[in-house]
Amino acid sequence: MSSASEPVIRAAGLTKVFRSPDKAPGLSGSLRHLVRPRHTNRAAVNSVDLTIGRGEAVAYVGANGAGKSTTVKLLAGILIPSSGTVRVAGVDPHRDRLVNARQIGVLFGQRSQLWWDLTVRDSLEVLRDLYGVSRTQFTERLDEFDEVLGLGKLLPVVARRLSLGQRMRADLAATFLHGPAIVYLDEPTIGLDIAAKDSVRMFLRQRVAAGTTILMTSHDLRDIEDVCRRLIIIDDGRIIFDGDLGRAKDAYARQRQLSVQVDAPVDLAALRAGLPEAQVEQGASTRELVVVFDRFAHRATEVLDALTRQVDVVDFRLQEPQIEDVVRRVYRGELLVLPPQGVDA
Amino acid sequence: MRPYLALARASARSVLTYRLTFVFSMFGLIFQLLALLAIWHAVIGAGQVNGLTWPQMKSYLLVAFSCGALVSLYTDFGMAARIQSGMVAVDLTRPIDYQKARLAETVGGVWIELLVAALGWCGVITLLGTIFWPDPVHLLLFVLSLAAVVPLKFLVVYITGLACFWTQNYLGINWARVAVVNLLSGALIPLSFLPSWFGTVAEYLPFAGITSTPALILAGDLHGLAAVRGLLLQVVWALLLWLLARATWATAVRQLTVHGG
Incomplete structure (x- = not known):
């Protein structure tokens, strides 16, 4: 499946080290830090190798703080890698941030990209102009998205008055508005009710069917089962599992x-x-x-x-059986090695 | 150009939401204006001080008030909050230049600031009688100089805002900047009232272009070649600060750690 298509995302030895101050508690600790600062280095992402083919839908799973979001930010060109290389559709995301930004869409479940004080329609129109989408294409895309996302009712509403579920639907439209070839979704269903989750998943399935490459992080394993075919598990900055979702389930769930x-x-x-x-x-x-x-x-x-x-x-x-069981067992270190992906999958 | 115009339009519409916050923040400036008018009226009386008569001083103080209102609404705490909260990550996914984008947003918000400034002018002229108006050529120079305040002040605000990549405490930095700008721009007292060596140095710093230059041109104290030179100095500083801001950004963005999600 993935071996058949050309890779669009390729990371090798990708590492991001964060430096955090090492302060002893209290005033004396702060003063000592002022005189002789000490820092701890922590690799949030630690020599990650990643190859994702065009049109793949990949679930990127891990506990809180495992390095999922950091990876997404490295791939999006937001963070600069400490070492290693990334190429996204032939572009170095942080060096050519603006070029890369045109070909990707990013949705952070916890951060809206809508203009808080504008209506959804106004926000989408700003994005249309930011990405240079033509007016006809804009209308066509909105009509297309409207079916699943039910945008019609949301368009005249000021973003800050939207419920979380409505906001996420509007944010999804914003993410896919410019027809990005690659989309990163960082917890797209966080905090949503069942109905809203279902429409998010249905929308994502449609986008994958239309050929968009998707990398999605989520704690909700239903999201993953519904949308993705491939599962990557990251723990403490390292990829500890990478394989076909169905096979992982057959083998371990x-x-x-x-x-x-x-x-x-x-x-x-x-x-x-x-x-x-x-x-x-x-x-x-x-x-x-x-x-x-x-x-x-x-x-x-x-x-x-x-x-x-x-x-x-x-x-x-x-x-x-739940994919959750697989993930839980991988966390426990029970399933470190999965046989390499074969053609029989 | 289309993306930046879209951003300017968006902020031009957004500022209406904050009109109340803005009006409250304007109270501070209005009280400052009233206090300064009262003080200088008492000091100058019917004569003149340091070459400025009462009508000239009124012109000066109205310009100082306007420069205080300009670029005060959009960029400052808004940008700092986006950096501190990690929302800057969303800004970085856009296919546009960060610095130009923030400038576009600032310019979009200028109209409401000018509106408030204009109300201040009408109020003062109605209550305190006419102000000093220079000849049309100097009036034009004044308008250009006031326009130059926007990029110049934006860049000073922007560069201090970038400090949020290093520190979590923006309030302290903001206060420090306001104090420095108030003193060195001539917003509190004209630079000619500072000790002469200090005043001379201040005239050549970028801050003078944020208040003193347009205010003195309108007050007729800076005229002829001196006015043109003041305007040129504003432009040169704007260009230099633009480059400095770019360099600061390039370093700042390497510091970026987006916390939580």
């Missing part, structure tokens, strides 16, 4: 969980004998059961059949 309510107490031993490869546990009460099973070893219907042979099932709920 195989456990499905079936929660069942029954009408009479169950003989757990007999049930376990019938499902040798599953874990069968008592739930919160004697009438509740939790069965955890490998989705490649058992089908859900097999498990249900085994149960109904013994008791009457009143209700059940099936929980699919």
Whole structure:
């Protein structure tokens, strides 16, 4: 998938070191710092190698402070790397910041790019002029975005009066207005309700389908599953996982969980004998059961059949494996190595 | 040019939102104007001091008031806040020059500042009688000199604003700059009232162009070649500060650490 397309983002040994003052507490500490300043260097991004192909949708995942946002800012030309190289569509982002700015779109979920005191329409018109988008193209794009983002109602509203969900929809339109080939999204669904999240995801899926290369950071793993095909995990400034999202799930998120309510107490031993490869546990009460099973070893219907042979099932709920499980296990250091991406994916 | 015009238009519209904040900040300047008028009226009386008569002093003080209002609304704390809060990251994703963009925004906000200044002029002339008006040639020189205040003052504000890349405390820097500019620009007292060596030095510093030069041209104290030389000095300083600001920016942006997100 990624090997087939030409790379648009290429980073090698990308490193960003931040220097922070090392001050002892209190006045004496401050005075000592004044006389002889001490600093601690911390690599927020530590020799990151990254190759992203045209049209790829990549999830960039990590804990708070892992270096996600710093990477995005390095790729956007906002920060200057301490060492290493970056090329984005043939441009060095920080050296040719203005050239790079034309080909990328950046959305910071926590920082709006709208003019706080202007209506959404006015803000978008300013951006149209900043990026030199023609009036016809402007109208066409807004019409196109309107379907999913429902911009119509937002256009006459002053940005500071928008709800968070509305603001994010307007910000998405602002990010994609100039038709950027590459878009970085830093937590595009942060703080949104389910409906707003859904429209953000649907919009992003459309943009990916239209050929935009997307690199997205998020703590919401549904975002990632809905939009992205490739998963990169960063921890403490280093990339610790890079691979196909589906394969990662198949390899490491195989456990499905079936929660069942029954009408009479169950003989757990007999049930376990019938499902040798599953874990069968008592739930919160004697009438509740939790069965955890490998989705490649058992089908859900097999498990249900085994149960109904013994008791009457009143209700059940099936929980699919979450990419969260993969990430959690990677954090714990359980899955350091994934076999290289093959063509069989 | 189109991007910068768009930014200027945006800030021209945005300033209306802050008209109340602006009016409050103008109170300070208006009180300063009234106090200075009262003091100089008492000092000068019917005679003259350091070559300035009462009508000339009124002209001088009105220009000083206008220069105080100009470039006071948009750039100063707004830019500092964007740097400190990390919003500057958004500004840096735009395909436009940062310095020109901030200048464009400042110019966009000038109209409301001029409006307030004009109200001040009408008020003073109505209440305190006519001011000194020079001949048309010097009036033109004055208008040019007042126009030069905008880039000059913008650059001084902009360069101090860039300090936010190094420090979190902008208020202290702002106060220090206001104190220096007030004294060295002649906003509080005309430079000719400073000790002579100090006044002479101040005349050649960029700050003189922020108040003293246009004020003295309108008051008729700076005329002929001296007026032209004052105007040229403003232009030269604006160009030098433009380059200095560029150099400062190039260093500042390397300091950028965007905290939190």
